Amino acid sequence: GENVEQHPSTLSVQEGDSAVIKCTYSDSASNYFPWYKQELGKRPQLIIDIRSNVGEKKDQRIAVTLNKTAKHFSLHITETQPEDSAVYFCAASRNFGNEKLTFGTGTRLTIIP
Amino acid sequence: GAGVSQSPSNKVTEKGKDVELRCDPISGHTALYWYRQSLGQGLEFLIYFQGNSAPDKSGLPSDRFSAERTGGSVSTLTIQRTQQEDSAVYLCASSKYRQFFGPGTRLTVL
Numbered sequence: 001g002e003n004v005e006q007h008p009s010t011l012s013v014q015e016g017d018s019a020v021i022k023c024t025y026s027d028s029a030s031n032y033f034p035w036y037k038q039e040l041g042k043r044p045q046l047i048i049d050i051r052s053n054v055g056e057k058k059d060q061r062i063a064v065t066l067n068k069t070a071k072h073f074s075l076h077i078t079e080t081q082p083e084d085s086a087v088y089f090c091a092a093s094r095n096f097g098n099e100k101l102t103f104g105t106g107t108r109l110t111i112i113p
Numbered sequence: 114g115a116g117v118s119q120s121p122s123n124k125v126t127e128k129g130k131d132v133e134l135r136c137d138p139i140s141g142h143t144a145l146y147w148y149r150q151s152l153g154q155g156l157e158f159l160i161y162f163q164g165n166s167a168p169d170k171s172g173l174p175s176d177r178f179s180a181e182r183t184g185g186s187v188s189t190l191t192i193q194r195t196q197q198e199d200s201a202v203y204l205c206a207s208s209k210y211r212q213f214f215g216p217g218t219r220l221t222v223l
Contacts, residue, residue, distance in 0.1 A: 006155075034211065043204070043214040044156070089155060097210035098144045098163050100172070103156040 002027040004092050006104025013080050014112050021107045023090035024072040030092040033066060033073045034101065039086045047088075048075070051096050077109075085111045115139065117207050117215035125221045126195055134190045134218045138207030145188050146206045147180055150217070156204065162188065195222045 003026040013019045023033075031052035036044035050057045050064045050073065057064050063076040077084055087108050091101040118137045126132050138145050147159040158172040162182040173179070177195075182188040192199055200222045206212040 036214075043216045046211055046213065049211065091156075097208060100146060100158045100161045100169060101156075101212060102158065103148075105155040 002030060002092055002094075002102040004090060004102050004104040006090050006107060008107060009105065010108045010110070012110045012112055015080055015082060017080055019075075019077045019080055019084070019109055021075045021088055021090070021109070022072060023074070023092075023104050024070075025092045025102075026071070027092070027094070028071065029094050030071075032093045032096040032099070033064070034091050035064060035075050036089045036091065036103075037086045038089065038106075044089060080111045082111050082113055085109060117205055117213055119203075119205050119215040119218050121218055122216065123219045123221075125223065127223050128197060129194055131191065131193045132195055132220065134192075134203050134205075134220070136188045136190070136205030136207075136215060138186060138188070138205070139209075139213060142207035142209050142213075143185070144208045144212075145182055146208070146212065147188070147190050148204045148206065149201045150204055151201045159190070159203075192220075195220075197222050 006023045034049035037047045038044045048062050048064050050066050061078045066073040087106045089106050090104040093099040093101050120135045143164050145162045148156040150156050160180045161169040177193045180190045202217040202219050204217045205215045
């Protein structure tokens with residue numbers, strides 16, 4: 001089955017700087033890669049996703065890049081703010097929609113004011 | 114519109130008891146998923162329902178776990194003879210395409 005590895009497990013960044021979280025996956029048939037943000041005691045919230053027909057997607061301060069050849073994808077957060085502090089999870093699945101997700105183990109991001 | 118809802122929000126039970134966890138998906142979402150999140154860990158897939166198809170039960174950790182989805186909407190996850198290692202947050206998600214999560218049920222087995 002699919003295996004998703006995520007690094008780093010913890011990340012501290014000065015406010016205003018950029019943060020990068022990286023994930024690798026094992027199943028070459030995977031073609032959908034969402035990212036979820038989970039604040040303490042809250043539900044995971046989808047913040048951005050990418051499908052394998054594109055290499056990069058941006059939404060304001062957040063971007064995701066995908067390298068299908070190397071089987072890795074990354075989350076980039078620019079101009080970080082205190083409210084970006086949370087645990088971030090990457091995930092992968094074979095289909096966009098109606099397919100179980102395999103999650104990475106999470107990255108605890110702390111923004112230092 | 115209303116998001117995914119789950120009940121109860123917290124459940125404390127004694128080892129050996131059965132528990133039922135409920136999930137109400139977003140209206141119109143055909144797929145429903147159950148995941149488990151142990152303390153400080155990632156999300157572990159348990160079971161997935163899609164329309165009238167047979168559910169994908171490949172993530173259920175033992176035969177003490179079962180789930181059903183009635184009328185293509187509400188789902189119930191049942192854990193029989195609970196063990197301490199079942200303590201976790203049980204998250205439900207529904208999707209038309211993207212998955213949206215409920216707030217979870219925190220299960221504590223004493």
